[in-house]
Amino acid sequence: MSGTKITFSLAQMAAAFVLLLAFAPVGLCQTDPVEEAEPDSSEVIDEIIVYGEQSISELRREVYKAEENFFDVFNSLNEDFEYDVNCYNEVPTGTHIRRHVCKANFVVEATSVQYVEIRTRGPRYPVIPPELVIAKKRKILRKKMEALIAAHPELLQALAEYTSTKATLKSERAARREN
Numbered sequence: 682m683s684g685t686k687i688t689f690s691l692a693q694m695a696a697a698f699v700l701l702l703a704f705a706p707v708g709l710c711q712t713d714p715v716e717e718a719e720p721d722s723s724e725v726i727d728e729i730i731v732y733g734e735q736s737i738s739e740l741r742r743e744v745y746k747a748e749e750n751f752f753d754v755f756n757s758l759n760e761d762f763e764y765d766v767n768c769y770n771e772v773p774t775g776t777h778i779r780r781h782v783c784k785a786n787f788v789v790e791a792t793s794v795q796y797v798e799i800r801t802r803g804p805r806y807p808v809i810p811p812e813l814v815i816a817k818k819r820k821i822l823r824k825k826m827e828a829l830i831a832a833h834p835e836l837l838q839a840l841a842e843y844t845s846t847k848a849t850l851k852s853e854r855a856a857r858r859e860n
Contacts, residue, residue, distance in 0.1 A: 740850040747843040754839045763787050787818045
């Protein structure tokens with residue numbers, strides 16, 4: 682056998698090695714066309730749901746969303762605007778920390794009426810304390826909610842989702858405190 686001598690420079694060998702490394706993963710990651718084919722409709726594909734660990738802030742956001750969803754459903758079923766409940770973030774006086782609050786319209790109205798009355802008439806004139814108005818109307822709101830929950834399964838479902846996410850948050854906080 683007559684031999685032909687093939688010579689490569691060190692630079693050519695290095696370039697060939699780099700190309701080999703660059704394209705090797707491409708070939709390894711490709712799948713056969715048989716594997717990519719759609720499964721038969723007779724085959725059952727199992728669904729696997731994996732829940733990763735969520736942060737407390739993510740769980741809290743889920744609770745807020747569930748709470749807002751409950752009150753959105755309630756507001757759509759409630760016929761009295763005064764008893765609609767709205768959720769939002771507020772920054773209380775004296776702090777820069779936002780809080781998520783849900784207030785009925787009568788609560789906002791009662792507190793703003795007191796403020797306006799004091800500002801316009803002065804502190805010497807009697808003003809009905811907003812706490813009295815709120816306590817009276819809160820009982821009515823509770824009865825309205827109970828009646829609507831009993832009559833509408835979608836509101837009951839929204840309430841169940843809210844209480845479930847709130848319980849999950851509470852148990853997760855407790856578990857993390859123990860660790």
